[in-house]
Amino acid sequence: METTQHSILLTLQPGRHDGDGQRVAADAARHLGLATGQVRSAALYAVRYPGLTESQVADFAAACLQDPVLHSVAIDQVAAPEGFKSYILVAKGPGVTDDEGTSAQNALSDFLNEPIDTRTQHIFSKRLYFVEHELPAADLRRLAEELLGNKLINRFEVGAVADGVRDFTPRPGGGADARTETIVLAGLSDEQLLQLSKDNVYALNLPEMQAIRDHFAQASLREERVGLGLPADPTDCELEILAQTWSEHCKHKEFSAVIKYKNLETGAEEEIDGLFKTFIKGATIEVDRQLRANGNDWLIKVFSDNAGAVRINPESLFVWKVETHNSPSAIDPYGGAITGILGNNRDPLATGIGGARLLFNTNVLCFGNPDYEGELLTGQLHPRRIFEGVRKGIEDGGNKSGVPTVNGAIIFDDRYAGKPLVYCGTGAVMPMQLAGKDSWEKVILPGDRIIMAGGRVGKDGIHGATFSSIELDEAAPATAVQIGSPITQKLAMDFLLLATRRGLIRCSTDNGAGGLSSSIGELATISGGAVVELEKVPLKYPGLKPWEIFLSESQERFTLAVEPAKLDELLALGREMEVELTDIGFFNAEGSLDVLFDNKPIAGLSLDFLHDGVPRKTLLAEYVKPEAKEPAIAPLYDYTDTLLKLLGSLNICSRESVIRQYDHEVKGRTVVKPLMGATGQAPQDAAVVRFNFESWEGVAVSNGILPRMGDLDAYHMSAGSFDEAVRQIISVGGKLPNLTPGDNIFWSVNDNFCVPDSVYDPAINPDGKQKLAKLVQMCQALRDACAAYCIPLTSGKDSMKNDFKADGVKISVPPTVLYSMTAKVEDVRQVVTSDFKQADDVIYLLGETYDELGGSEFYQLYNELGANVPKVDFAKAKELYTLVGEANSQGLIQSSHDLSDGGLAVALAESTFGRDGLGADLDLGSLAGELSPTALLFSESHSRFVVSIAPEDVTAFESILGQRASRLGRVTADGQLRVQHAGHELLSLNTTDLRAAWTNGPVNQTIGLEPAALVK
């Protein structure tokens, strides 16, 4: 039966400010060089409920959609305003999340007071833009595809108004498709096996395909399968489950591989028994031993759940997870980032029993230059679009979930122009006990029900796990794209919070990569088996094959294990809170993952083979020291211009336009925000967040990442990144762990490696051994850093194929590691901010400066890399951080800013940004050694701080810091930054000009920090 469709058009009344339209016109001129004239925006809805009359639709539109102050409404007619000649319609493709349409359905249900179907799509939202000028269709389409949407997500209609406005409303799905096919592997040649893997996006290599073929060739197994009603040969569903479970994304095969490592510089050779086991887990085991020996037993759960957990105090746990979402962000930046942040939120939410309260988000982003002017490869998005889209995704993902985004970084390097890196972090707090059970433990007993909670299943995100495990090319599959729905997840989150506290849930996990196949496959190992009845899974629309249902990565879903006796109460709570819960099977102890569709078995895999059947890889690594030399740069007498250029450079300039669009203080607990001071423009080193309103305990959060240093030396890049994150926490007043017995100061670190394809292949990856050697060195530095500071890793992630290949060109990211660090702060009122506070406070440099301009931002100004990479001396750094901690215990430090990009000069400048009128008068003569002025000002030596001390505290401060502090000068009230050295004035300029150079840098120019448009 054909249902009548009605349309509702909302346009702004004449004279109302159309910010959206103005922005489109401005962006079209700025980014595409298109003169559009005025642009008017409008909202268009298609309503397709059976039996709804036109007058009901009109009443609904007037009562629920129209803002009587702003809008005019038209039913079933789409007319352009007078004088507008072209139009662009932006609709969503079939099956794409349409939250706005769903909200309209909820509104209609409230309006009619009838329980209508709001779970599948009947109202479709679209945007319509009327353009004043008559533009050719090609220009309109460009505008649509490059500014208004993404052709993987959206459907566009464009044209001349005179020809009539063409509408598009998706008609998702088709008939039911219950087919499961059998795939015969026996007798396939190696070539055929590889082709099968490629054709189906299994992303499995030859030994893995052979292992599967051989498994299914066993006569006893074949006989057993037939007895169970399964075909002897594997089903499509089984191969898909194996491919997801064995994906690099899920199994971390390269971090588990045996590595034959040769250092050609030293001649050393060694065989590494897995990077994860040797360096990451190895380091944490050693740290935990040291901690426990000293009565610090706060390390509760590491590496074995969705997120790591450490103890805050006897009542509560801190849960911390950072992940990447790179491949999806490359092809759909908004969708990739929003699903990245929402997906990462689900990790702490579903750790242990589940139901942690989210406390904050962080994000660290790596992009190509947003002002890139060259040609793009096929399928490659412009870096500015990726930047804009990712930023918006993080804004919506965080803000709409009510989770503050408290800390982050943006790094620009052209090698991120193919695949951007999108790191999403989430911290959360969980009670130690939930309904009398240890909250961090996952327990499942045979007989427990499998409940799917949250959103419904569609074709979105099929093959995400395998897709992210291969390099991107121009033929990236559209089904890998998903759009998150923060509101659906918020409802599920509110529900989990209550259900876990009432003891209704045995344990939970999230549905991320691999969907139900991964979540149930993993949980099944706890009880020893599971049976899934796939036909019970609620779908967004019909037409999914069974294996697609099992693999779909449709967002906002949790898998819960529930005691049968608690099921009714749980389902009732779900109904009350409008969260869809479906009983889709049960756990058992039979040793296998069994999947049924309409009572017919379609998969039966032993858990042993599923989880331990993947063959271990052996990889080759060879280190050759790269050629590097120091450039000859003529010394200057005056570095004022140099400093202004540095402050306006891409990697140093202000990120305010980005930061202000993230809510960084919802929940009311943020104490150190990204930007502080009277001006709200002083950048801070680490965020500090209170846990609750009843105590002053909190957590400091920082991120260390220095990819460019890796071009000189991967070990020192990794060590420096780790130190950067540590010193940022020390700078805000954090204390190193384990300095005294039982001090109970937790630290929790997530390591996140994002590297290019590092598997050697003479044809397609000839420098793979060198890349892998860099990864080995990064891991070695990580182990050394953890052991030196006694800081444990609690969770992490590796992303191994960050390459973009198209038109015969490969863009590979530089080997990158991010250390995301958190540490307990005893009293948030005692922390330290970066900005100078008051004239006559005395300024010191803490730590030692070396001639280490290699990889610096200063050299970058000259397009040089240099050779002298900054190196961390862990012992000296630890000693300094301990002393800084002592000074902070006595409240002696008024401001502290760590030195990083741009060195001392930039840190000094930034320290003046907090208030108008303050300056600093400094002489570098007190710094020991024979360093050049450029090294003194711009060297990026690690483990250093600029601090200011009240005059009355100078003696006490110097007696603690001793030789580690060099007195440079004092804070002044004249608004000038003056730096002298050996009788020369190296720097002399107004701090307002410094801040202007920083604020007007390329990031704020790109994202826009212009004053609000005048409202007429």
Next chain:
Amino acid sequence: MTHDTASQALPKALILTGFGINCEEEMAAAYRLAGAAPTIVHLNEVLHGRVSIHDFDVLNFPGGFSFGDDLGSGVVLANKLRYRQTGTDGRTLLSDIREFVAAGKFVLGICNGFQVLVKLGLLPNLGGDFQPEVTLTHNASGRYEDRWVRLKVNAQTKTPTPFLSELTSFEVPVRHGEGRLVVPDAATRERIVALGLNCLTYAGHDDQETGTYPLNPNGADLNCAGLTDPTGHIFGLMPHPEAYLAGCNHPDWGMKKRRGELKDEGEGLAIFKNIVTHLIRRTQEASAPATHA
């Protein structure tokens, strides 16, 4: 004279949550710190009749993104309160709210909650019939922004709302994309100004009203940050006083600490203390011995 009857029961604040509301915890903390007894409930518990708003003294709509701000901020939630029938007799939550206010009780909406009150017609309610008279829409900048602003309390308000008692100006963060108040016509604007219902305006460092961005972060008509109804019982504002419960929430608290002026308590708490004090005093007055009347 004794206060025993008054001191027995703390004022009761009902805080609604669910459907994307996300500032309920800090709002509850604000009331707790101010000396009231807050209760957070899911809106459905009220709509399904398990919790009655009439058992409380203040009804609160916290900030957040109810229904994701789809269809316009606060619209779908306001729609639910106006149309969703809570029983078989055609009653809606809006009918309950009318009775609640008529009984002399108080309603507070912050950010998304303020947007709900405006879209529901509870503010400014010049006509007394709960019809939308103004609206809140996209910031002039077209962007969501989180920044701190200074607010000035309108001294000309005819019936000042007790939430703002004795306050003249204070700082708070704004965190919204749709906070621009639009008053559709001059007549409405004149009536709002005449009654002083524009009880909070964006101000510069000199405490003078300003339309300059970013001091006025959204381009609101009348530079208005908050509205009260003609009775002073309904109050809503875009900025977030519940996000400034501790002195160290302020972006420049480091300077206050340097000067020894940092307080544990944040300025945003005053609004909650005001209403709690007002409720306690009213209860005391109601229960005072007849001879004092």
